[in-house]
Amino acid sequence: xxxxxxxxxxxxxxxxxxxxxxxxxxxxxxxxxxxxxxxxxxxxxxxxxxxxxxxxxxxxxxxxx
Numbered sequence: 001x002x003x004x005x006x007x008x009x010x011x012x013x014x015x016x017x018x019x020x021x022x023x024x025x026x027x028x029x030x031x032x033x034x035x036x037x038x039x040x041x042x043x044x045x046x047x048x049x050x051x052x053x054x055x056x057x058x059x060x061x062x063x064x065x
Contacts, residue, residue, distance in 0.1 A: 005054055006039075012052040016063070031060055
């Protein structure tokens with residue numbers, strides 16, 4: 001397990017063993033919320049890379065207790 005709380009999209013997908021398409025479908029479904037589960041790496045950019053909170057995402061997806 002990684003010791004970093006905030007991961008890039010690719011790192012989170014690798015950790016969860018899911019595709020980017022699946023991750024973004026889960027986000028669109030409303031299960032993962034902006035500001036709680038993910039934040040923009042550069043909030044001033046409209047097309048910023050995202051950072052994902054590992055533990056919050058795992059909890060939302062039922063991966064940890």
